[in-house]
Amino acid sequence: MDLAAAPPALLTRRHLHVGGDWIDPSSGDTTAVENPATGETLGEVPAGTPADVDRAVAAARAAFPGWAATAPADRAAHLDRLHTALAARADEIARTVARELGAPLKLATRVQAGLPLTVLRSMVDLAARPAAEQVVGNSLVVREPVGVVGAITPWNYPLHQVVAKVAPALAAGCTVVLKPSELTPLTAYLLFDAVTEAGLPPGVVNLVPGTGPVVGEALAAHPDVDLVSFTGSTATGRRIAHLAADRIARVALELGGKSANVILADADLPTAVKVGVGNALLNSGQTCTAWTRMLVHRDRYAEALDLVAAAVAGYRPGDPFDPATRLGPLVSAAQAQRVRGHVDRALADGARLVAGGPDAPLPPRGHFVAPTVFADVHPDSALAQEEVFGPVLAVIPFADTDEAVAIANNSRYGLAGAVWSADSDAALAVARRLRTGQVDVNGGAFNPLAPFGGYKQSGLGRELGGYGIEEFTELKAIQR
Template sequence: MTSADVATSAGAARAADRSRFYLDGQWTEPLGGGVIPVENPYTERIIATVPAGSVRDVDRAVAAARAAATPWAATPPAVRAEHLARLADAVAARAEDLAATIGRELGAPQRVAAAVHVGMPLTVLRGIAETAARPPAEETVGNSLVVREPVGVVAAITPWNYPLHQVVAKVAPALAAGCPVVLKPSEVTPLTAYLFFDAVHEAGLPPGVLNLVVGTGPVVGEALAGHRDVDMVSFTGSTAVGARISHLAADRIARVALELGGKSANLVLADADLPAAVRAGVGKAFLNSGQTCTAWSRMLVDRSRYAEAVELAEQSARRFTLGDPVAPQTRLGPLVSAAQRDRVLGHVDRAVADGARLVIGGSDAEVPAQGHFVAPTVFADVDPDGALAQEEVFGPVLAIIPVADDAEAVAVANNSRYGLAGAVWSADAERALAVARSLRTGAVDVNGGAFNPAAPFGGYRQSGLGRELGAHGIAEFTEVKAIQR
């Protein structure tokens, strides 16, 4: 057994022992008899099993949420905010356990697990609690009073790549808006959700307000998306699955919020601080082993700085040490599964066949013998219309593309069916802002602007529908009513 398999706290043991779902305020035996194995992607060993939910389990969870809907909606916003604040405290008390668990089931290096996978959702959760305590004032339009009301029962379906943050980004604003939730976390990384629900139980949320059913997408996910008593589905994942969920919800005219794929561009203009722009760009491309929907997976560089940028990108990529996620020197962990690794390597091999210039990494690069690793990989001279520049790779692979000027940089950046995030670097703040306004994407960082957990997050085009985080995220789970007087 390696150090990655050692439970450093009681939290890992609690997660591994889970055999029940959380329904109507208590741990409840599942109705189905199946189990789902959970693998450590570094050791390649099964570290736990969780129950495989059934349609009947979904029915029970939705019924509990439906029964809680009216009283939770009637709960004053300040009281709902107090519940969320207690939940944040309970999650914070499990921060070390959560980081260790995320390292074990996702393969995230511990510094990343602690700072990003746990630190960021805790900030989001506390921010939502504060925002919920001061709801927006009702609006008067002529003789109409315009009010917002909870949309109703929410099905939250979350992915494996950020197993705590994506849960918090949906559950917290839905609860703040007055909506009970049924959560289906990814069956690939479910242990984090169990630890989160330990916190939910300790925080004493009212029965039925928050429910947990683990299972596969074709069974539990589809049952939730098509359930007649679910008023809204909030999903994060692939564009293909998001389209399927949209169809299921559309059959009963249910609301959907979708946070889907991305192919974000990092625009490095001619007057940019090149070392800073490239260093940050490589970091954002490789964060979480590239398994990030907002990854800056395309770097567009002015031709006058292009050769230097490629050299700097290679130097930065060399600093991403692969290895055991618990080792302090590890900067790049394994991918979540063998299937995900093979998928990423397929993109790499296709890029080579398409004529892109491999700068570093690739399928033949040396990686640890144990674990689902892909070496940090950088391609130059990438065709902006080619597969590597158009398809979401979801691995540590960066495509560098030369551009002639700002106008071509914007055109290439917008040449995508996605539109989730991006970046612009320039010594001229107004120039950078003008380019940022021209990008068809839901978020843009200018000169390394910090992530703002209170700002709306979401995408254009096939990157999704709706917004998460902050006041906009709470509003997403409400209906608007006009009362004429």
């Protein structure tokens, strides 16, 4: 089915997925889903209620003993069938993400559909391995599944963020209730079509769409949810942590970021700038790990700004289904307005506009913001401190390595970052000094087996690989 040409009604979904079945919601209320590139309505999904959450959690609780007792090899076989069913939908997933998020189709195909399949494949292999046991003196230390997981996921990577929670939770032996973002719920429905086809046991994974204040809060506060795994804003993460703390429940939080891209004086500057700009503008800047602060040695600062301006000029905003488009819209009118506010404030604070800005040409409709670069940004300014979550890059000069590290660490966040140098040992030394959960050295490739998560207000816990599976387990000591 060509979703680019499909009428909006074809994308409407009417049911929840609870206990292995598609069921009617408890309310007839719905949530409209918008195409941010046009402002048109794509369709609608149910607006879940606390009663729907109760049903889903009960189904997950009932399924937990059997799933936890399932042999690791059998759990892996279920995930393998899920991977097969999901891979068969890769084109439909990419087109759906392009419509409900606005991601350019090439990006939606390569990243939004491709990355979660890579992560799910890695979980298939890891799930087949029995949980590690260790003998410590007269104790046998074992890992057991934590129980029922409430997964609350964001809109910016609507399948990857789901798979990064659901797959390791299932691999660990947990059962799951998922609340996807109300802005991009249609992609989650494609996952549950795959769940149905793969024949996962009833209640092992359940879907309740809805808003954060209703479904998210009910899930985070539910007495039968053992762990809440959330990805989103730091403010919302703080609220979820409070709700879980009231009942002494565990949380895993992947929150905001303001990552620094440190380009040392001896770096391959054209490459560092090109990759850095691409990272900052990926997904229209709607990426928590985006390197939104580019730190450049003063000796090469002017040259870097010329390279940045040239690179940004190649990011044409437009229709996600146009092959020439490299920058899609922001997800909503509210998000676009918020990002424009950051741009206006940076101008008022005296930052120097290098590219883009409020007067740059844009498509006549849709929630677009021009790719924008500011130079001479003060490290303490709002633009250097606050997560913009849009296509806005701050370029900051530094005099020496110590100052670069100090500027990079001058943030309440610590999620990602990068270092570039012709001397790989020097780059590694800087990487070790950055207070952040992951650092790329000279463009190091993404590793789906490495732990993903942040320091400081970027969150608690880790996702991906064996570390991600361990997040969904409890430790038990058995004395003998």
